[in-house]
Amino acid sequence: MYAQMVKSTGQGVKSLDEMDPVEREFQEKVDADIRIEPRDWMPEGYKKTLIRQIGQHAHSEIVGQLPEGNWITRAPTLERKMILLAKVQDEAGHGLYLYCAAETLGISRDDMTEQLLSGKMKYSSIFNYPTLTWADIGAVGWLVDGAAIMNQVPLQRTSYGPYARAMVRICKEESFHQRQGYDIMMRMAKGSEAQRRMAQDALNRFWYPSLMMFGPSDANSVHSEQSMAWKIKINTNDELRQKFVDQTVPQAEYLGLTVPDETLAWNEEKGGYDFAEPDWDEFFDVLKGAGPVNNDRLEARRKAWDDGAWVRDGLLAHAEKRAARKVAAE
């Protein structure tokens, strides 16, 4: 999931009877699956939580370009390079759709960018892990985009119109990402012994961080309960994680690779796999900024923002000058 640990109001969910008529009308619309649009009335907490969630999601798309961009110049063939470029370009687009959706809630894009750069807003923990080999690009597409899709498909039905519409576009494009990742993994897993080892090593390093993407169990979280009542979160973290494991294990088997979990076993009774939880201490450390490459990621974003300032200002000055000239000529 690209949004983790999103806090809502922190209070329990109100019943319809406890709401004033305006809020009740809002909640009844949500319950009836009628979309909430930017200019409709919405509770302050709904708006704030959505800004956090969509903003975090958008930042993840943008920061997520960095681990993959790392391999564009080193892709093994021209075709792989073109494919990776297209994928990284898609991520920029996804970031943009989401920033635009968040902007309809009254926060500016620059404001969100500055909150990312100051560390006030977060992005997904997964992007604080480095991509050390070409097989990592395969693992990122297969596992990271696979986990993202798991979360994003239900969000196409989320209650906030602009968010749901952005998710529809994103989901359409995302399945190419996962398939290209698996394609890389297939090639590596069926290649030379060294390539197979590289593929296994990538799976070893990305397995648990991918499970962390869904966030810790939120079965008893007031934030999740509220977000689910507002339909800005559709499934619990555990549900999505289970679904992801059930889907991914057979795919790993097909590749002839081993999931790095000795406890992994099919559980006939629940119709899913039993599996080991990731190390949640590591997860919280990464969120706090102590992951392997947190500093590099933020540094790269800050540099891009600062180095691009003269371009943003220059283009705007040029546009204003031309507009003034046009007015003068009329």
Next chain:
Amino acid sequence: MSKEWPLWEIFIRGQHGLSHRHVGSLHAPDAETAVKNARDVYTRRNEGVSIWVVEAKHITATAPGDKGPIFEPSESKIYRHPTFYDIPDEIGHM
């Protein structure tokens, strides 16, 4: 802090002769750049053959609160729909 680029709403016409349809928005310093960026962002997979860009501030919209007075009157005028009229079967398709 520098000023933010204005927001543009993007409309794309697909290949099959339908009208331009709103697909999303983006920031750009001027209309020409908005068109170029819209091409890169919204037509990467053959989505369209024509792009319109409109600066968001120039769009006038109905207010959500006016939904009743504006749209309800059309709900009761069922005679505006062809299904309101019973045409005998022997007449065939009409």
